[in-house]
Amino acid sequence: MAKIRYYYNTETCKYEAIKATKKALFFNVLGFIIISFVMSLGIIYVYRTNFTPLKESRLRAENDKLKLDWGILKEQLGTAYQHVDELQFKDDHIYRVILDAEPIPSTIREGGTGGHIRYENLMDQNLEDPSLILNTYEGVDDLKKKLYIQSKSYDEISSILTEKAKIWASRPAIQPVNNKELKRIAGGFNPRRFHPILKKIHPHEGIDFTANIGTPVYATGDGTVTAAYRSATYGNVIFINHGYGYQTRYAHLHEFNIMNGESVKRGQVIGYVGNTGRSQGPHLHYEVLYKYKAIDPINFFQRDLDNEEYEKVIELSKKETIPLDY
Structure with a gap:
């Protein structure tokens, strides 16, 4: 129930109820609304200034x-x-x-x-x-x-x-005869060798390994056999093409156990030391050719030998001996 206000009427000497006019009521309501709005703005300002909205905080x-x-x-x-x-x-x-x-x-x-x-x-x-x-x-x-x-x-x-x-x-990279089977190197590579029997300059384009007849002879690199036959000079001989410009020859063999056109691997037994052809004792005559030119085979043996053994082989190959092939 609304509270009724009174005022003292001096003319009637009585307390009479105050009757609010429409104008006064309007201004009262308007004032309330304005004050509420201003307070709301103040509250929003304080909140935005001192507090961050939850969504914005998350972002x-x-x-x-x-x-x-x-x-x-x-x-x-x-x-x-x-x-x-x-x-x-x-x-x-x-x-x-x-x-x-x-x-x-x-x-x-x-x-x-x-x-x-x-x-x-x-x-x-x-x-x-x-x-x-x-x-x-x-x-x-x-x-x-x-x-x-x-x-x-x-x-x-x-x-x-x-x-x-x-x-x-x-690449020819090993000795064709195992060191354990090798007796000695009878003749080294010498393109200007004076032949003691023929009494003239007769190039020795390989190395002679002396060993017993039947000693295994190994392919010194992967390749393809391009020839395996009996020659009047080389005796039983094998030619291997290794590709990349390299070829090897194995002469005076007792026998060979590969055929022309056969592929071979480094270390594979291809024949056995012999004394066939123009030979004066059991040995293997071994040649290395690069682009059809004979080169010193001893340059390819270091893979099988330590430094001391390699130096010894070089020293032996340089010694003058009676040739075993001619």
Whole structure:
């Protein structure tokens, strides 16, 4: 029930109820509304000044987390760059040097990826820190390009290594007679040798290994037998083409156990020491040719020998002896 107010009427000497007019009632209501509105604005201002809305707080928290994640990503990107630089260094200065291959040109390794035009859609999004996002994207793209080039380089190295492995396997790299079976080296390589029997300059284009008849003779590298027959001078002889310009010959054999056209592997027994053809005692006459020119076979024996043994073989090969073939 509304409270009734009274006033003292001096004319009637009585207390009479105050009757509110419509105008007064209007102004009372209007004043209440204005005061309420002003107080509401004040409360909103104080709240916005001192408190952050829940949704905005969440967005700011997510934004801070994203900045932290981008920072961590940038650090990891730097670490990845260091690893790639190490791979490139080993590729250019170790692997390719060993394989005698040209390094990847820096113009290829450092080539661009398209500039800022690739990232126009990012730059148009009014990002708070566009440089952080842009630099990271550019770094990732550059890293992807470097890794792609490096993978292609490793493919090339793998192909080179496969080919080199074939060359190394084919190259005459061991002695044709085992050291345990070898008695001595009767004659070394000498393109200007004076023959004591023929009494004239008669090149000795190989090395003579003296051993008992029947001592195994080994292929000194992978290759294909191009000839295996009996010659008037070489006696039973085997010719092997190793490819890559190399050939070997094994003469005065007692017998051979391979056929013309057969493929052989390094270390495979291809025949046995004999005394056939123009020979004056059981031995193996062994020749190495490179691009059809005879070269000193002793340069290929170090794989089987230590330094001391190798020096001893060289010394023995230089001693003048009576030739066992003529």
